[in-house]
Amino acid sequence: MLTRSTLGMMHLMQPLQLLICVLATLAILTLTACTTPRGITSHPPVTWAIALHGGAGTLDRTAPLEELAAYRVSLQAALDVGRERASKGDSALDVAEAVVRVLENDPRFNAGRGAAFNEKGEHELDASIMDGATLQCGAVAGVRTVKNPVSLARLVMTQTKHVLLMGDGAEQFADAMAVERVPNSYFSTERRRKMLDEVLRERAAVGPRSDAAPRNPRTTYGTVGCVVRDTHGNLAAATSTGGLTGKRFGRVGDAPIIGAGNYADGYAAISCTGTGEEFIRHSVARTVAARIAFGGQSLEQAAHTLVFNTLKKDDGGLIAINAAGNIVMLYNSEGMYRAAADSTGWQTVAIFEDDTK
Numbered sequence: 001m002l003t004r005s006t007l008g009m010m011h012l013m014q015p016l017q018l019l020i021c022v023l024a025t026l027a028i029l030t031l032t033a034c035t036t037p038r039g040i041t042s043h044p045p046v047t048w049a050i051a052l053h054g055g056a057g058t059l060d061r062t063a064p065l066e067e068l069a070a071y072r073v074s075l076q077a078a079l080d081v082g083r084e085r086a087s088k089g090d091s092a093l094d095v096a097e098a099v100v101r102v103l104e105n106d107p108r109f110n111a112g113r114g115a116a117f118n119e120k121g122e123h124e125l126d127a128s129i130m131d132g133a134t135l136q137c138g139a140v141a142g143v144r145t146v147k148n149p150v151s152l153a154r155l156v157m158t159q160t161k162h163v164l165l166m167g168d169g170a171e172q173f174a175d176a177m178a179v180e181r182v183p184n185s186y187f188s189t190e191r192r193r194k195m196l197d198e199v200l201r202e203r204a205a206v207g208p209r210s211d212a213a214p215r216n217p218r219t220t221y222g223t224v225g226c227v228v229r230d231t232h233g234n235l236a237a238a239t240s241t242g243g244l245t246g247k248r249f250g251r252v253g254d255a256p257i258i259g260a261g262n263y264a265d266g267y268a269a270i271s272c273t274g275t276g277e278e279f280i281r282h283s284v285a286r287t288v289a290a291r292i293a294f295g296g297q298s299l300e301q302a303a304h305t306l307v308f309n310t311l312k313k314d315d316g317g318l319i320a321i322n323a324a325g326n327i328v329m330l331y332n333s334e335g336m337y338r339a340a341a342d343s344t345g346w347q348t349v350a351i352f353e354d355d356t357k
């Protein structure tokens, strides 16, 4: 804003100085309007916009630079797929599913290949997808042989009258659908195996209530997700995860619970990552949209309230987008693998808050 004192000073200036002063003020205002320190971003009107995350756990500031660089390459690759699909006018649902499939196929992230191990040393995968235009949604929980759980979730949405299928029922549904199947060992990676060993060691040291051991966010969680505003103005969200490392056999997190880890309506699309139980308890994804719809809050205010007032430190974070194509990517943990882009040409790939590495 041009304040009264600024205007007063202008009165004393020569025309050229005045012009320079006005231009400089406008440049500063434009910059500060675009980015705030907490990752809140707003832009001029956009025709499409996309944000994705690769989880808020398993982050290590002391990790070798090459490892962090490799994560950035993976995030950029997923973002490129989303940008390409969104810019040619694909639906928000198609874009969200396609991006999550890329992240599921990437062994660096805790979803699909690279998924966390449960306490029995196996993988049980959860995923969901939601169409903000129709409130249609689908989800699967505890699937063991489906290469891309997000696509099975979409089939639950389109090919059944249900919202959530779990365990053997979801596997049987997959038998009837044309989805790629893999042995459970396909999801295993050495890195996740080491994380399970670490979690089990910590538990053994704590005692009989094996699941009460302190959680180390670096070893326990991670998830992938994508939110999209397409060229028609529609929103969609998709989320997929291997869940928490060392989770109980049969444990289901927030990712396949519509309204907890994933949600989309006409106001916003949200995908969460972190300690699933907390996100379920507070219906985090739906509450962000509800605060906008019923409380008149902005996307930024609503997301900020959930991440910094409702959730506790180190619970995780979320990405969210609204119908105007504004994006927020907030977390209360060490960092969050994340990337975003929109039709203005703006894009970002980041891991930590200051993102110096």
Ligand code: ASP
Pocket (backbone or CB within 6 Å): 055, 056, 057, 220, 221, 222, 223, 241, 242, 243, 244, 252, 253, 254, 255, 261, 272, 273, 274, 275, 276, 277, 316
């Ligand atoms: N929210 C997921 C779960 O609890 C894990 C994560 O996002 O890291 O299953």
